[in-house]
Amino acid sequence: MSFVPQVKIPATYIRGGTSKGVFFNLTDLPERCQVPGEPRDNMLLRVIGSPDPYGKQTDGMGGATSSTSKTVILAKSEEVDHDVDYLFGQVAIDKAFVDWSGNCGNLTAAVGSFAISSGLVDSARIPENGICTVRIWQKNISKTIVAHVPITNGEVQETGDFELDGVTFPAAEVQVDFVAPVDPSEAMFPTGNLVDDLEVPGIGNFKATMITAGIPTIFLNADEIGYQGTELQDAINNDEAALTRFETIRAYGAVKMGLIKDISEAAGRQHTPKVAFVSPAQDYVSSSGKSITAGEIDLHVRALSMGKLHHAMMGTAAVAIGTASAIPGTLVSLAAGVDVDGDAPAAVTFGHPSGTLKVGAEAEVVNAAWTVKKVSMSRSARVLMEGWVRIPGDCF
Template structure:
């Protein structure tokens, strides 16, 4: 039996924020994969190495975690007053599935750098030295993101002294602004409430009732109080990921929240929508030791937040979830705002398993609805490898 040789596809392996993924220019993909559909999904699954029943991604570029099983496709923007179209695919580890339902805020930090380096941004918009403002159209959620990328001698400046908890080495700072971050075209609070009371099985929560803030900002997110779940908000990954019963409980609650938000019609549909919504729990500030061994003092943060992604507690914080945190913190009365002490605020610094993160947002009420003009945070990005990825010729 004859087997086809491998094909190679131009690609760049990049870190953005606390995530990393494989980046492609749309026009570099095989013709069959330049359109959404089975051929594209098959290619990207094989690039990452999914599905992998061993959970290792040994035969692919993925890292077998939600933070490292990511793909990005970029193209010159089809939208007026934008530079680049950014499409994100979250690749499942153990299933032949790519979730295209949301954005990756961390990898957003790398989009501007890739776009500049790969000729997707008009050269006249790039200074010889200074900051290049890259206007990104986030195609998954149809929103505008502004990345401010440092430039030195006409090239993207990747090295620097900006430190980001959850990333081992310092790099150049990239400021990312998410404009009008309410996810998609729906209301920021899909139920119309800042806090909802969810009806849940008593096997999940004693009494069968659970308070939640359901918000569409950055990414649809379900916020719960840590105390109501038996946690204090200082948990690290092993406390949750090493407890199969806890993971099943969070997934059941996430499905209920997705139903309440109108994202799915049946609880069973949550299994095919793993990337969204996110589920997180919040608590007032409390001292803890981060996964790096760094001590986080209660007086250095406004609250603690722990969030799950693709069924596991995240090692730091997803960028899109950070937008949701900053947005919810800016709106008096949400569970996030109350955990941070309540009142009006334009920024919040929260503790996560790897350390702390500051995110700013300004909220206002317009025609009876809450609106946040933008949410801003600083990340960093770096090219790890560039060249070609190879996949067997019968992949597509």
């Protein structure tokens, strides 16, 4: 019996924010994988090592968590006034499924540096020393993102002293601006309400803020679902009953947000929406053993990604947090202590399992509806390995 040899595809393995992913230049992919479809999905599944019934992704580049089962495809942008097109694929671990329904905010921090190093940014726009502003078109959600990438001696600077909770070592700071994450023509609050009553048969009725900013997100109050809001991963990820409840809540919320028509469709849309819970600021100890006092933060947020509590915070969910905190009356702003009739802060610092994160948002009312002009946060990125990935030539 004969077997086809492996093929090798140029790729770069990069940490962006608190995530890791395999980055590709579109033109480096096999020709049939340069367009959407089954061959592309199959290629990415094999690269990452999915589907894996063992849940380990041992035979691939994935790290067996939602934060490390990710792929990115970049190309020179076809959009006016943009440098690079950014397409994100969230690869399921135990299913043969690639979710293209949303963005990864953490890996966005690495898009600018990869684009510069790969020649996707016009050399005339790259300073010898300083900050290179990379204009990113996020193709999954058709939004503009601007990454401010430090440059030293004409090359991307990756080392530095910026510390990001959830990442072990310091690196260079990369500011990321999510420009108009909600178009004025879109409904930031799909139901039309800042807070809804979300009825979940067999589980309960909960107050919920359902927002589409950065990524569709369902925010709940921690105490209503039996938590304090300071929980770390093991408290939830080792509780199968809790994970099932969260997934059911997510499914019913997705229907109410108009993202799916029936809860049965939620299994095919694992990446979106996210479900998160909030609570007022209180002392806690992060997963690294760091003690954080209530005075250092404005509120707590815990979010689930691909069915498990995230070890830190998804970048896109941070956009939703920043936006919701800037709008008085949402569960997020109420948890942060913002008066319903008061002025929201320009930025909030929230606690998550790995530590804290500060995010700022500029929100305003336009034509009697809330919209947000920009959400900003700082992340970091570092190339871990570059070269080729190898996969069997008949897998795609």
